Amino acid sequence: MHQACASIIGTHQSPINICEADCFEIRDALFVEAYDDESTRGCITGHDDHYTFELDVPGEGLRAPAVQFRSTKATLRSIHFHALSEHQLEKQKFSAEFHLVHEICSQAKPTDQYGQEPSSKIVIGVFANEVDDKEALPSLSLEFCKSISIVKNAKERSCVSDPFSFADLLKDAYSKLERFYHYRGSLTTGTHDEVVSWFVLKEPISISSSMLNEIKLLDQPTRELQAINRRIVLSKD
Template structure:
């Protein structure tokens, strides 16, 4: 009689709670080198999927050049930093070309907490319609395409938390190296954003993982 197949419990799920005082300062963590240029793409629900990725839209992470593939949004945010949940969280999803032969994660996801600025009186909009008003539309093709420079989402101060986790949609595969920027960024939008807590995955247990941070605490 064959031995039963045992499915190991998932232990590296995302998102998580990030506590500055419970994380570990790792001075060896280098600044993320963002090399972003304006890109075009299409909106698929709450995702901005890039049409083409040239060599100029990428980050350098652990010495690897990782091209940007899509921008994924959650309103409200998913990660919780020192007890605070952002109104809007952006996941900049990059491919790690060295996976699986030389690196254990398939994706580098940079999470940025966003604060939408209300610039005019307008009805609240769900995230999908809000994004269509947020991006710069351009003509051409059977599908509506948009343009954006991803660098507009990056705060000036780019200290970050670092941990290993999972995708937060679909099958939540544990193939993600997460970089969560500590500082939020203000962005403009077409009006007030309506939050939908059911669209954001609940925080997951840390289990036996460690959270690292790139910044030291000031005494």
């Protein structure tokens, strides 16, 4: 059974700088289960200048995107974005970083030799590089920019955009799960609870300049680097 951690700032904070030379190599895979594209729809919600894409509850018979690592399974609930990136590789920042927030739903196979992830979320950090508008997921870019402008121009402090799908971006990110860094850390906003199993993908995705500009203009909070302390970062190649 998973037990909720106390929400105090401890020694397992995020984001961190990752140095390949200090990592410990593993072979365990992170993989995505089969899901229905229709279950990747949702809306961007804005609360007090904080913007998140929240997935709709999947309709009957539809499978939501879910990932598994060792015996831990987690379902995708929301996606948000930072520009520049919060995590760094060898002290280098990327243009943007997407956070795919998965809620841990089941802990199968209690005999698993590694036990379970002692956290309540799997967050996949996906770095993004900027490319020309024509090269990068044009339909996503268009819908994303349209939705962002709806929430940004809303008069209320809480607002919701038209629904759209993040299927293209997810497909791209999930195709890069083979190579990642894994460590245990915290949320990078709010109360910084240490409840996150982080998976930072080694290979960045590409996003269009206009999408990147929209993310920059949102001015989402980006937390400074935190000390690694005695943590070990695992690396899967």
